[in-house]
Amino acid sequence: MATHFVIEGLKAAIEGKEILKGINLEIKGGEIHAIMGPNGTGKSTLASALMGHPKYEVTEGTALLDGEDILEMGVDERALAGLFLAMQYPSEIPGVTNSDFLRSALNARLGEGNEISLIKFIRKMESKMKELEMNPEFAHRYLNEGFSGGEKKRNEILQMMLLDPKIVVLDEIDSGLDIDALRIVSQGVNAMRSEDRGFLIITHYQRLLNYITPDFVHVMMQGRIVKSGGPELAERLENEGYDWVKEELGIVDETVGQA
Amino acid sequence: MSTQLTTPTNRQAAEALARSKGEPNWLVELRGESADLAGTLGWPKPEKVRIERWNLTAVGSYEQPTAVSGINELPEVVRELITEGTENLLVQRNSGIVWNQFSSDYASKGVIFTDLETACKEHGDLVQKYLFQAVAKDEDKLTALQAALWNGGVFIYVPKNVEVELPLQAIFYNDQAEATFAPHILIVADSNSRVTYVDCVVSEPGAASAPFVHPSIVEVFVKPGAHVRFSSIHHIGETGVDMSIRRSVIENDGRMEWIIGDLNDGNTLSDTKSILKGTGSTSDAKVISVGKNAQQNSLTTQAVHFGKSSDSNMVTRAVMKDSASAIINGITKIEKGATKANGVQTEKVLMLSPKARGDANPILLIDEDDVTAGHAASVGQVNPEQVYYLMSRGISKQDAERLIIYGFLAPVVSEIPVEAVRGQLQRLLERKLEG
Numbered sequence: 001m002a003t004h005f006v007i008e009g010l011k012a013a014i015e016g017k018e019i020l021k022g023i024n025l026e027i028k029g030g031e032i033h034a035i036m037g038p039n040g041t042g043k044s045t046l047a048s049a050l051m052g053h054p055k056y057e058v059t060e061g062t063a064l065l066d067g068e069d070i071l072e073m074g075v076d077e078r079a080l081a082g083l084f085l086a087m088q089y090p091s092e093i094p095g096v097t098n099s100d101f102l103r104s105a106l107n108a109r110l111g112e113g114n115e116i117s118l119i120k121f122i123r124k125m126e127s128k129m130k131e132l133e134m135n136p137e138f139a140h141r142y143l144n145e146g147f148s149g150g151e152k153k154r155n156e157i158l159q160m161m162l163l164d165p166k167i168v169v170l171d172e173i174d175s176g177l178d179i180d181a182l183r184i185v186s187q188g189v190n191a192m193r194s195e196d197r198g199f200l201i202i203t204h205y206q207r208l209l210n211y212i213t214p215d216f217v218h219v220m221m222q223g224r225i226v227k228s229g230g231p232e233l234a235e236r237l238e239n240e241g242y243d244w245v246k247e248e249l250g251i252v253d254e255t256v257g258q259a
Numbered sequence: 260m261s262t263q264l265t266t267p268t269n270r271q272a273a274e275a276l277a278r279s280k281g282e283p284n285w286l287v288e289l290r291g292e293s294a295d296l297a298g299t300l301g302w303p304k305p306e307k308v309r310i311e312r313w314n315l316t317a318v319g320s321y322e323q324p325t326a327v328s329g330i331n332e333l334p335e336v337v338r339e340l341i342t343e344g345t346e347n348l349l350v351q352r353n354s355g356i357v358w359n360q361f362s363s364d365y366a367s368k369g370v371i372f373t374d375l376e377t378a379c380k381e382h383g384d385l386v387q388k389y390l391f392q393a394v395a396k397d398e399d400k401l402t403a404l405q406a407a408l409w410n411g412g413v414f415i416y417v418p419k420n421v422e423v424e425l426p427l428q429a430i431f432y433n434d435q436a437e438a439t440f441a442p443h444i445l446i447v448a449d450s451n452s453r454v455t456y457v458d459c460v461v462s463e464p465g466a467a468s469a470p471f472v473h474p475s476i477v478e479v480f481v482k483p484g485a486h487v488r489f490s491s492i493h494h495i496g497e498t499g500v501d502m503s504i505r506r507s508v509i510e511n512d513g514r515m516e517w518i519i520g521d522l523n524d525g526n527t528l529s530d531t532k533s534i535l536k537g538t539g540s541t542s543d544a545k546v547i548s549v550g551k552n553a554q555q556n557s558l559t560t561q562a563v564h565f566g567k568s569s570d571s572n573m574v575t576r577a578v579m580k581d582s583a584s585a586i587i588n589g590i591t592k593i594e595k596g597a598t599k600a601n602g603v604q605t606e607k608v609l610m611l612s613p614k615a616r617g618d619a620n621p622i623l624l625i626d627e628d629d630v631t632a633g634h635a636a637s638v639g640q641v642n643p644e645q646v647y648y649l650m651s652r653g654i655s656k657q658d659a660e661r662l663i664i665y666g667f668l669a670p671v672v673s674e675i676p677v678e679a680v681r682g683q684l685q686r687l688l689e690r691k692l693e694g
Contacts, residue, residue: 051651054643079653091648095666104662105652142666159652 003029003066003082003166003196010061010071012049018059019045019257021223027167027198034201034209034234037220038242040255043202044088046220047171051085052078065167080109082166086156086173093143098155099125101143102162109163128161131191133184149176157188168192169200174208186211206238219245221254267316270294273407276321280376283383293396293406300400305528306620307586308557313500313526317470318408322438324355333358337432340459342679349374349429351411353438368421375412375443386414389447393478393506393534401502405474409443417452417485426455426488426677434463436471436498444477448485448513455488457680462496470498477505481513483537490680492520494687497552499525511537511566518675520684521548521558522691532561535569535600545671546575547684549691550583550615559588564600564630573604576671577617578664578692584616591623591632598629608638609667611660664692 010023019042027033037043049056050063052075062069070078093101102125107115116124129136132154144152153173160168170189174182189199189212201214209217209231217233218225219242226249227233237245246254273294277287302311327333327350330341337350347365349372350358356374365372371382378386396406413429433440448454460473473495481487487507495501501523507515521529533542544560556579562571577585591602608617619636641663649659665672668688675681 051647053647074656075647075650076653076655076659079651085651087648087651091642091645093645093649093663093666095669096662101649101652101662104654104658105649108653108655108658163652 003198005063005065005167005198007050007063008061010046010049010063011059012045013057013059014045014055014257017257019223020049021256022061023225025218025225027200029166029198030193030195031216032193032199032201032212032214033216033218034203034214035218035220035225036203036206036234036237038254039204040258041220042223042256043220044171047085047169047202050083050169051075076108079163083169084160084163084165084167085169086153086160086171088172088175090144090152090156092145094145096143097140098143099139102159105159106162125162128158131161132158132188134158150178150181153177153185154181157185161188161192166196167198167200169202171202172204173201174203174205182208182211206234209234221246221249221251223256226251267318268294268297268404268407281380282376283379285383285387286379289391289396290407293403296397296403297400297407300397300403303399303401303528305530305557305559305586306588307618308528308555310526310528310557314470315472315500315502317436317500318404318441318472318474319437319439321410322354322435324352324357324411327357330358334432334434334463336461336463337430340430340461340683342426342428342457345425345428347372347425347427349413351429351431351442353433353435353440354410356411362425365423369418370421370423371414371416372427373414375414375445376410378414378445382414382416385416385447386445389445389478389480391478393480393508394476394504401474402476402504405441405443405476405504408439408474409441409476410439412443413445413458415446415454415456417448417454419449420451422453423455426457426679429456429458431458431460432463433461433471433473433495433499434466436469440471441474443475446479446487446489448479448481448487450482451484452482453486455490455677457490457677458492459683460491460493460495460501462499464496468498470500472500472502475503477503479507479515481507481509481515481540483511483513486514488516488518488676490518490675490677492680492684492687493523493527495523495525497524497554499523501525501527501529503529505531506534507532507542508534508536509540509542512539513537514540515542516676517542517544517546518680519544519546520687521546521556522687524551524554526554527556527558529557530559530561532563533571535562535564535566535571537566537569539568540566541570542572544573545674547668547671547688548575548577548585549580549688550577550585551580551691552583553581554583556583556585557588558585559590560604561590562592562602562604564593564597564602566600567597568599569597570600571602574671575606576668577608578611578667579608579615579617580611582612582614582616584618586618587620589619589621589634589636591634593625593627593630593632595626597627600627601631603633605634606636607667609664610638610640611664661692
């Protein structure tokens with residue numbers, strides 16, 4: 001069955017302050033959607049609310065992944081259902097090696113009784129690391145500890161590749177990346193494009209979209225999607241900024257929940 | 260008699276017992292004097308833990324040991340700790356040694372590995388030179404009581420230039436709370452020798468269900484250029500109180516390595532100290548602890564630098580569950596004249612419940628200018644961001660916390676040089692963390 005992800009009327013709050021004011025979005029397998037917008041408009045909140053970050057409270061709405069509402073699930077269950085979030089600021093976990101972590105995650109995905117053998121796992125991990133031009137030494141380093149910004153992002157993509165998710169949310173994956181890393185990360189994402197997989201790319205800048213061509217572009221302001229279009233919308237935003245959107249919609253302050 | 264309540268022995272009883280065991284006169288005298296001292300001295304006073312509230316006097320009475328004729332006669336709790344294929348093993352049950360096995364290869368090189376009671380009789384001159392020289396019998400009520408009552412134990416002597424490659428192993432177990440259980444371990448590594456010693460202290464669950472105390476003392480003498488690795492895992496049941504004092508005196512270019520796993524279920528006082536006497540002497544101490552229920556732990560590591568260019572490193576990591584508490588003290592003392600000395604320490608506590616308590620007290624006492632020293636300490640709970648991150652990859656909450664906890668202990672566990680010890684520690688850790 002082709003992947004189908006529908007977000008409807010999603011509202012979310014942090015510390016009692018409403019940030020998402022009703023998000024509607026439909027992503028089908030094979031599609032790449034980009035969400036763009038200035039800082040403070042709720043983009044990252046959308047990513048965190050979908051994944052189930054403990055600080056965010058979903059107050060209304062549904063997010064059906066192949067008919068099942070992931071918002072009703074625990075964080076781990078959402079991942080097992082096929083949701084993957086490449087985080088803007090991945091946690092560092094001292095004492096847990098990257099490879100132990102990756103294997104635990106992969107085995108959780110495969111389920112009890114279907115665990116991957118150690119040899120197969122290492123082979124798989126090493127080949128994916130090679131694709132991402134990661135130093136093999138990173139397998140034995142503690143998870144994200146002492147990784148540079150770019151190394152952390154590559155490691156996020158490595159996890160995406162190993163876990164084979166249905167819906168991938170990339171939260172500002174391009175921030176802090178130099179051109180080389182951006183190219184490698186984009187290649188990784190493009191290699192994962194498939195009919196069974198949908199992407200939601202959250203980004204501040206258009207430059208990532210030079211490497212990964214979206215099918216749909218959405219602009220977020222004040223905790224809502226205020227404009228949608230094709231790739232040409234991203235280009236116009238890059239050239240002209242966001243002011244024309246604000247003008248068109250009569251928005252003075254595009255941010256949400258700012259003190 | 261009120262003195263009987265606070266001091267469970269006296270000169271007559273201690274001397275009579277020593278004589279009945281055929282101990283040499285110098286030892287009979289030592290025990291008698293110590294029993295007197297135990298009647299007058301006070302208990303040690305560690306920071307922020309009131310050990311006088313613990314049941315410290317349940318030292319029980321001497322129980323004549325009965326040797327076993329084979330390892331298979333030992334209980335499961337002991338057999339699972341025996342390193343496979345070992346030829347160097349001492350087992351103490353309650354008050355005395357019941358199994359003693361030592362490779363003739365090492366014996367022919369002059370290495371001594373036997374219980375301390377036997378050593379006092381067979382190598383009296385050698386033992387007398389060192390016994391209660393690193394730890395004085397009159398430091399406090401605990402050392403005096405231990406001097407009066409100690410039994411079984413281990414004596415290791417490694418002659419000059421001899422390297423003992425395989426670990427010498429000892430297991431101390433208690434299956435009768437009423438029996439005195441007070442091993443004393445004495446290790447002398449002569450110049451340029453090398454030895455690894457590993458032990459475990461356990462109690463038989465169920466059998467030792469009444470209150471008991473395990474007062475133990477370890478003394479290690481590291482002669483010039485010698486290298487001693489000492490590893491000890493304690494896993495005594497909740498009715499036991501563990502009071503373990505460990506001390507090493509390190510001469511020129513000697514090296515001491517401590518690995519301590521305090522995994523008891525009962526209250527624990529653990530104090531591990533290196534005295535870096537010689538120029539270029541070095542010491543490394545790694546301690547891990549897991550506490551559960553209402554268990555109290557006082558965990559101290561100390562390094563005292565006298566030698567020039569001496570170097571010490573101390574790491575303690577503790578995980579506290581339920582309403583357990585850990586007071587961790589790290590004391591680095593650098594004496595005047597110990598130029599170019601370097602002392603580093605880290606203490607960290609991870610609390611798994613809102614009722615758990617952790618306290619890290621790094622103390623640097625430095626009387627010399629030309630030195631380097633550092634410390635780091637932290638006390639905290641499992642970080643919810645980390646749990647979220649792991650769960651977002653499909654790992655269950657329980658497994659996520661598990662990974663984080665093991666990760667916290669990994670810097671100590673992964674550096675344990677003896678593989679068998681690492682495995683044992685991991686197994687006991689799992690049991691305690693998940694039990």
